[in-house]
Amino acid sequence: MTFDPAALRFGANGLLPAIAQDATTGEVLMLAWMNADAVARTLETGRVTYWSRSRQAFWVKGETSGNLQHLVEMRLDCDRDALLVLVRQDGPACHTGRRSCFYTAIRDAEEVEIMQPEA
Amino acid sequence: MTFDPAALRFGANGLLPAIAQDATTGEVLMLAWMNADAVARTLETGRVTYWSRSRQAFWVKGETSGNLQHLVEMRLDCDRDALLVLVRQDGPACHTGRRSCFYTAIRDAEEVEIMQPEA
8 A cells, every 4th residue: 555644643733743763773762743744754855854843843853963863664553643763863862962862761759860961 | 850740741632642662672562642640550550551532531551451561661751741661561562463553664655564463
């Protein structure tokens, strides 16, 4: 079946969540949002492109920082309302300089930082 | 810092996306939604509990099917608006019987099923 970005199930805001996962290590790097055009641009360009909810604009990940996400494979889930994007990540994925945005764990009811910014 | 579920940043619907990842293999199993109470219940019970948008009710994953998700660790992202839940998954995570809900890949503009239901 030919894939049509418009046939995904977007939320009321026209967006769905996209999980970026390191294609090699399996590490979950971040979660951001895509609309149908961002999905299409990601597939066309091979550069993972989100929709920035704060800026209300397309967001080519790493376009400013240089920390690009190169698309390896896009997958959709059974409900067609979430995406898993396997990537090759240049540099850190998180704007804090950490490899992943998920660097805070909850352990014994405390927030614990489990990852340092890369040098 | 003590963790307070209410200090997460929920969307307008009071929900945020939670990614379930196999704690051992790193496989991303599914994405579902939690409100503050679902986060608290997950941490208290050790059974991953979502908020079902279709049923508008708490959803203890696997309560009906037996395919429970046992909490290994919960992590939050830099924006505090997404969760990564490391789990030990009993049986398949997907209601279709597949290990993961992300069993459809987009390859050469076609949807390709890359995973079969478990026996």
